[in-house]
Amino acid sequence: MAEVIVVTSGKGGVGKTTTSASLAVGLSNRGYKTVVIDFDIGLRNLDLIMGCERRVVYDFINVIRGEANLNQALIRDKHAKELYILPASQTRDKDALTQEGVQKVLDELQKTFDYIVCDSPAGIEHGAQMAMYFADHAVVVTNPEVSSVRDSDRMLGLLSSKTKRAEERREPVKEHLLITRYSPKRVTRGDMMSLEDVNEILAIPLLGVIPESQAVLRASNAGDPVILDEESDAGQAYADAIERFLGEDKPFRFVSEKVHWIKRLFSIKEKEHA
Amino acid sequence: MIADRQACFQLKASFFPCTILQISHYDLNQLEQQLFATIQRAPNFFLGSPVIIDLEKIKDLTTVDFSQLKKVLINSSLVPMGIRNGSEKQHIAAVSAGLPVVTIGKNSKETTQPTTEPEKQVAQPSTPGSKLVTTPIRSGMQIYAKDADLIVLAPVSVGAELLADGHIHVYGPLRGRALAGVRGNKDARIFCQKLDAELVSIAGYYLVKEELQNDADGGMMQIYLENEEVKLTKCGR
Ligand SMILES: Nc1ncnc2c1ncn2[C@@H]1O[C@H](COP(=O)(O)OP(=O)(O)OP(=O)(O)O)[C@@H](O)[C@H]1O
Ligand SMILES: [Mg+2]
Numbered sequence: 001m002a003e004v005i006v007v008t009s010g011k012g013g014v015g016k017t018t019t020s021a022s023l024a025v026g027l028s029n030r031g032y033k034t035v036v037i038d039f040d041i042g043l044r045n046l047d048l049i050m051g052c053e054r055r056v057v058y059d060f061i062n063v064i065r066g067e068a069n070l071n072q073a074l075i076r077d078k079h080a081k082e083l084y085i086l087p088a089s090q091t092r093d094k095d096a097l098t099q100e101g102v103q104k105v106l107d108e109l110q111k112t113f114d115y116i117v118c119d120s121p122a123g124i125e126h127g128a129q130m131a132m133y134f135a136d137h138a139v140v141v142t143n144p145e146v147s148s149v150r151d152s153d154r155m156l157g158l159l160s161s162k163t164k165r166a167e168e169r170r171e172p173v174k175e176h177l178l179i180t181r182y183s184p185k186r187v188t189r190g191d192m193m194s195l196e197d198v199n200e201i202l203a204i205p206l207l208g209v210i211p212e213s214q215a216v217l218r219a220s221n222a223g224d225p226v227i228l229d230e231e232s233d234a235g236q237a238y239a240d241a242i243e244r245f246l247g248e249d250k251p252f253r254f255v256s257e258k259v260h261w262i263k264r265l266f267s268i269k270e271k272e273h274a
Numbered sequence: 275m276i277a278d279r280q281a282c283f284q285l286k287a288s289f290f291p292c293t294i295l296q297i298s299h300y301d302l303n304q305l306e307q308q309l310f311a312t313i314q315r316a317p318n319f320f321l322g323s324p325v326i327i328d329l330e331k332i333k334d335l336t337t338v339d340f341s342q343l344k345k346v347l348i349n350s351s352l353v354p355m356g357i358r359n360g361s362e363k364q365h366i367a368a369v370s371a372g373l374p375v376v377t378i379g380k381n382s383k384e385t386t387q388p389t390t391e392p393e394k395q396v397a398q399p400s401t402p403g404s405k406l407v408t409t410p411i412r413s414g415m416q417i418y419a420k421d422a423d424l425i426v427l428a429p430v431s432v433g434a435e436l437l438a439d440g441h442i443h444v445y446g447p448l449r450g451r452a453l454a455g456v457r458g459n460k461d462a463r464i465f466c467q468k469l470d471a472e473l474v475s476i477a478g479y480y481l482v483k484e485e486l487q488n489d490a491d492g493g494m495m496q497i498y499l500e501n502e503e504v505k506l507t508k509c510g511r
Contacts (some may be wrong), residue, residue, distance in 0.1 A: 154413040160412070
């Protein structure tokens with residue numbers, strides 16, 4: 001039985017799709033057969049980030065409506081071995097995303113995959129609720145600023161009430177906090193919320209902290225999920241997050257400001273003089 | 275979760291917060307100025323919020339100009355819903371000015387004694403007369419303890435709302451809104467471990483965040499009503 005992971009946030013543009021892509025690649029590179037589904041009907045971003053946009057023929061909605069079967073719609077990823085992508089449709093017909101339809105597709109995927117990653121659209125409406133409804137895990141993507149934290153809090157409320165697990169009063173959805181676009185420099189300057197502040201308000205286990213990084217944009221443009229850029233800070237931070245997801249203990253990197261060794265030397269000197 | 279295409283609407287029970295404007299002195303100019311000052315202090319709380327005008331204290335006045343009163347409220351970005359507790363004459367005048375007589379948010383007299391209806395609506399009564407919640411109350415969530423106290427063993431987020439006919443206890447930070455004695459019990463109190471609330475209210479008397487800030491010092495606090503005034507003190511004092 002596959003485990004269903006929803007990547008969600010409430011607020012738009014915080015890094016859900018970037019995270020879904022790297023999470024999916026990371027899990028499959030660790031040997032888990034993984035499929036990543038784009039729930040953002042009408043916008044369709046995931047295929048671009050994964051670099052498979054030219055190979056989209058059928059999509060999620062086609063499968064739900066029975067216009068194509070799952071094997072026709074699943075796209076094999078070019079980076080990782082056991083990874084497939086189920087793209088969103090651009091027909092803008094959000095209502096086509098029915099609960100029975102989603103259930104049918106997930107049931108079928110459950111049979112062959114270890115992980116099903118659901119890239120949620122922004123907001124708290126129908127599409128986002130469909131993406132979370134069947135989840136076993138939720139990766140709540142949050143930027144360190146008040147409105148994003150508020151929306152994530154809202155999302156956590158929905159996860160505890162509007163999911164299948166909640167409705168059936170089973171063990172609740174496992175919540176993971178992923179803070180993205182983190183900039184220690186801006187935290188020090190006081191124009192960004194700190195890790196501790198975010199953590200105190202949301203109070204769920206911290207899965208990772210992804211730094212604000214040029215590498216993300218570069219990766220998106222190339223259609224190669226940033227986790228594959230092993231030299232980059234963001235790539236390494238995503239790799240750490242995957243390890244933590246799989247139960248390993250990893251220290252947090254890229255969370256405090258790098259101080260150049262010359263500067264550090266000077267500050268020691270200054271202290272001695274004082 | 276599935277949209278039912280046949281149904282045109284859904285009726286939902288709600289405790290939609292509604293502010294009661296109890297007029298004690300009828301002077302429209304003064305009223306407008308005071309509203310302006312109040313709203314300035316807590317714009318997020320008041321702008322666009324529904325208001326019921328309570329006429330209890332000016333019942334004998336025959337000169338109330340309801341259409342003018344309505345205008346003043348609308349100009350202050352409030353949404354007048356209707357009136358209550360007026361005289362027969364006032365009711366007729368209000369209705370012709372487009373302000374219906376509302377019966378929700380009952381008379382204060384009727385509700386000083388909380389009625390003891392059967393507990394059928396309390397989802398999981400922990401012990402009779404109390405409702406226990408152990409998971410965080412997140413933004414957008416609302417918990418109501420009907421005919422009961424509410425005990426929360428987790429944080430209450432900004433944008434969350436607690437309501438109880440009895441007392442409210444929060445063993446965690448209270449960052450959202452807490453309304454105790456919502457059906458008029460003036461003896462209801464709020465206890466919380468860390469007070470950082472957006473609003474606290476006892477029997478409809480309330481304080482907003484700005485008014486709470488100076489007094490909340492981080493420790494266990496209690497909030498109660500004394501001579502129609504909301505007070506807060508450190509617990510155990
Ligand atoms: N760690 C990061 N550093 C720098 N830029 C980032 C980072 N994470 C995401 N971005 C950028 O933020 C933008 C939004 O990212 P992404 O599309 O992943 O967000 P999203 O939450 O899926 O958005 P939507 O709500 O529209 O679906 C993109 O331009 C992406 O390149
Ligand atoms: Mg997206």
